[in-house]
Amino acid sequence: MPRRTATMLASTLALIGLLCAGLLLPVPYAEMSPGPTVNTLGEARGEPVLQVSGHKTYPTTGHLNMTTVRVTGADYKMNVVEAVYGWLAHDNVVVPHDTLYPDGKTEEQSTQENAEEFSQSQESAKVAALEELHIPVTSRIIVSSVVKDSPAEGTLHAGDVIKAVDGSPVKAPTDVAKLVTKHRPGQKVVFTVVPAKDAEAAEKTGKEPSASKDVTLTTKKADDGDRAIVGIQAGTDHTFPFTVDIKLADVGGPSAGLMFALGIVDKLTPGSLTGGKFVAGTGTIDDQGTVGPIGGIEMKLVGARNAGAQYFLTPAENCAAAASDIPDGLTLIKVKTIADAKASLDKIRSGDTAGLPSCSAS
Known part of the structure; x- marks a missing residue:
C-alpha cells in the first residue's frame, strides 16, 4: 500500500475513532434552550390562563407573554460532540451540570422544587397585582412546614397562624427566625398561635381568627451551626x-x-395595558411588587422574539446579560417593580416609546 494512502487511511480511522469516542464519552454539562412562551391574557390547552370570579373583568388585547427555558434532564448524559455543538449554536447555552442540578439533586427533586416555586410565584403575583390596584389583601404569617423529629413536631402544625414569638408580634416570616435565634439552644421559646383548623373556619366566614393559645417549645442546636431552632418553616398565607x-x-x-x-x-x-402590542417578559415578583432576576435570560429573549414579541420586560439585574446579545427587532425595557412595568406599558400604549427605560451591556 502506498505510504500516502496508508497515511490517509490511518488519519481517517483516527478521526472515526475520535468521533466515536466523542459520542460515547459523557461530559458533566447540561443544555439550556428557548422554551415555549404563553400569553397570560390568552388560553393554554383550551382554557383561559387567568380566571377571575367574584369581581368585574374587562376585555384585553395584545400579548403579555411569560417565557420559559428548556433544560436537559438531571439524568441526561451529554457527550463531547453534543457539548461542542451546543457551545457553537447561537440559540443554545451549555452550562456545568451542577448549575442546574446542584448537590446531586435528582430530576424529581428539581421538579418538585420548581413546582413549589411556581405555586408561590402565583400567590405573590396575585398579591402584587391587587396591591397595585389598591384592592386590600389580608395576610397572615403561618407555619408553612414542620421538620420531622424537631421540637415543633406534634405541637405546631402546618397552617397554624403565628401571632407572636415571646410576646413580640410577627409581621413577616423572617421575624420568626430572628426571634427564635435570640435564644441559645436548650432554652424555651413561646409561640402565640391560632390553630390551623380555627384559622380555616374563620376564613370561611370572612373574619380574622381571634382565638389564640401559647405554645412553649425547647429550642435545639441547628445541624449546620450553633444557632437555636425549633424546626419549622414560616410562610405567608393570604385571603383574597x-x-x-x-x-x-x-x-x-x-x-x-x-x-x-x-x-x-x-x-x-x-382598557388594554399593551394597546394591542406584543409584549413579553420575565421576572420574579414578591408581595410588594418588587421584580427579581431570573436564569436563562438569553434563551427567553430568543423564545420571545421567535414568537413575535416587540418588547421585552427585563429585570434590572438581568439587563447587562440581556443587552449583550439582543435579537433583532426586540426592544428591552428595564423594570424594577410592577409599577415600573405599568408605566412602561403606558408609554407603549400611547406610542411614546422614546422614553422607555432601556438595558445596557455595561
Whole structure:
C-alpha cells in the first residue's frame, strides 16, 4: 500500500475513532434552550390562563407573554460532540451540570422544587397585582412546614397562624427566625398561635381568627451551626376578596411572576395595558411588587422574539446579560417593580416609546 494512502487511511480511522469516542464519552454539562412562551391574557390547552370570579373583568388585547427555558434532564448524559455543538449554536447555552442540578439533586427533586416555586410565584403575583390596584389583601404569617423529629413536631402544625414569638408580634416570616435565634439552644421559646383548623373556619366566614393559645417549645442546636431552632418553616398565607386562578400546566419556577401580575392587572382594569402590542417578559415578583432576576435570560429573549414579541420586560439585574446579545427587532425595557412595568406599558400604549427605560451591556 502506498505510504500516502496508508497515511490517509490511518488519519481517517483516527478521526472515526475520535468521533466515536466523542459520542460515547459523557461530559458533566447540561443544555439550556428557548422554551415555549404563553400569553397570560390568552388560553393554554383550551382554557383561559387567568380566571377571575367574584369581581368585574374587562376585555384585553395584545400579548403579555411569560417565557420559559428548556433544560436537559438531571439524568441526561451529554457527550463531547453534543457539548461542542451546543457551545457553537447561537440559540443554545451549555452550562456545568451542577448549575442546574446542584448537590446531586435528582430530576424529581428539581421538579418538585420548581413546582413549589411556581405555586408561590402565583400567590405573590396575585398579591402584587391587587396591591397595585389598591384592592386590600389580608395576610397572615403561618407555619408553612414542620421538620420531622424537631421540637415543633406534634405541637405546631402546618397552617397554624403565628401571632407572636415571646410576646413580640410577627409581621413577616423572617421575624420568626430572628426571634427564635435570640435564644441559645436548650432554652424555651413561646409561640402565640391560632390553630390551623380555627384559622380555616374563620376564613370561611370572612373574619380574622381571634382565638389564640401559647405554645412553649425547647429550642435545639441547628445541624449546620450553633444557632437555636425549633424546626419549622414560616410562610405567608393570604385571603383574597375574590378568586383569581392561574391555569398553566407543565411550567415550573418563579420567573413568570411579573407577567402573571400584569395579566391580572389588565383583566381587572378597563382598557388594554399593551394597546394591542406584543409584549413579553420575565421576572420574579414578591408581595410588594418588587421584580427579581431570573436564569436563562438569553434563551427567553430568543423564545420571545421567535414568537413575535416587540418588547421585552427585563429585570434590572438581568439587563447587562440581556443587552449583550439582543435579537433583532426586540426592544428591552428595564423594570424594577410592577409599577415600573405599568408605566412602561403606558408609554407603549400611547406610542411614546422614546422614553422607555432601556438595558445596557455595561
